[in-house]
Amino acid sequence: MHAVFLDQQTFSANISLDNIRQQVTSLNCFATTSPEQLLSRCAQADIVITNKVELTQNTLEQLPKLKLVCVAATGTNNVDLAAAAQLGIQVKNVAGYSTTSVSQYVFAQMLEYFNQTNLYNQDSAQGAWQKSPTFCYHSGEISELYGKKLGIVGYGNLGKAVAKIAEAFGMKILIAERPYAATIRQNRLSFEQVLSEADILTLHCPQTPETENLINAQTLSQMKPSAMLINTARGALVNSNDLHAALKNKRLGYGVLDVLEQEPPSADHILIRAISAQEPDLHLNNLKITAHIAWASIESQQRLLDLLADNISHFKSKC
CATH class of the missing domain: 3.40.50.720 (NAD(P)-binding Rossmann-like Domain)
Structure with a gap:
């Protein structure tokens, strides 16, 4: 053949x-x-x-x-x-x-955000630590994963793998029921409750007519202003314009996207412009975008x- x-x-x-x-x-x-x-x-x-x-x-x-x-x-x-x-x-x-690769990516992003390792490496490279009057230098807030609430949307193999790692960190796992479902299955919470309680929301559901534009102005408004959103599923799950507005206006703490609705994206994509802009009023420092590589170990x-x-x-x- x-x-x-x-x-x-x-x-x-x-x-x-x-x-x-x-x-x-x-x-x-x-x-x-x-x-x-x-x-x-x-x-x-x-x-x-x-x-x-x-x-x-x-x-x-x-x-x-x-x-x-x-x-x-x-x-x-x-x-x-x-x-x-x-x-x-x-x-x-x-x-x-890709289950192992994607779940590792999710926690790599969480750990970088809450441990601020890039920031502190930059401090050392730029001489800030060397000039410190004490043995350590505090420039960014470090926070533990322990006790944080992890909302998981999509509880297939990927969602379960992420949950297993989260348990090892002592996180509280919130498994979301399908959006706007009439009944809630055992050991799950309504989608709306997960949105409102999660410190980190990670998406692992397929793209269907029901999940397209799932993360939009309305659902973002239900999340904590300090929450972190991670999307390694499909770009069309997230409304880019609404996410941009939420991040710009500090209605959401941080966004990590490994996927966008068009791949590769155009240079003038609203979120690509936001991470590449040099002007402080246009640049979003609470957004990270990677090039669909979560799967690609x-x-x-x-x-x-x-x-x-x-x-x-x-x-x-x-x-």
Whole structure:
């Protein structure tokens, strides 16, 4: 079977593809693939591997040799699943590979914020500690995670992994029920109660019509002004304009975003402008944005591609 990888550049350069190569006759890899290049690159492929390249109904109908689409991610929204099923093309995604990486990221961000390690390293680099009249130098408030209330929205594998680590820190865990649910399941609290009580709110729910724009002016107004928001799920869960207003007006203490509604974002995205602005009145120092890397530990990336190879192996065994 002949395979093509349409956007290998979404993975680090030193991630091994050996397990995938063992499952196919040939593997052609492309750093990125534009819509204009898509058909010619896939024309002879039995298997197409894509992370984010879109495979529409029109594209799939023009690929008669195609038997399997391997999505190198959990989400399959870049593939027309109905068209694939109608054409007899199987679509396989990969799940569960990034749990450790994402939960580690969440706590890396929490610990940096509450321990202020970058600030104190900067103090030492700029000579502030060296000039201190005492053995230590206090420039930022350090606070413990112990006893803080962690609100978790989305209690699948990721939410549970975050909760397990939080228990080790002695945090109080608040598991949110689905927004505006009529009934509250055991060991959960209403979404509204979690919003109002959480010192840190971390999002781990999927993007659905019900969760799009979940964090907006109304829900932000229910959070503590000192609260920290972390989004490693999907960018569309958070209304960027409303978050910007809440952070600018100090109605929210701190925001950490690893995802945005458009990726990569435009240079004039309101939140990108806010972290890059040099003018004090435009710059937000209570916002941090990273480039969708919470999932991307070396181990997680390798795990994903190895699981993808398992999907190909399983497909072959059924042929």
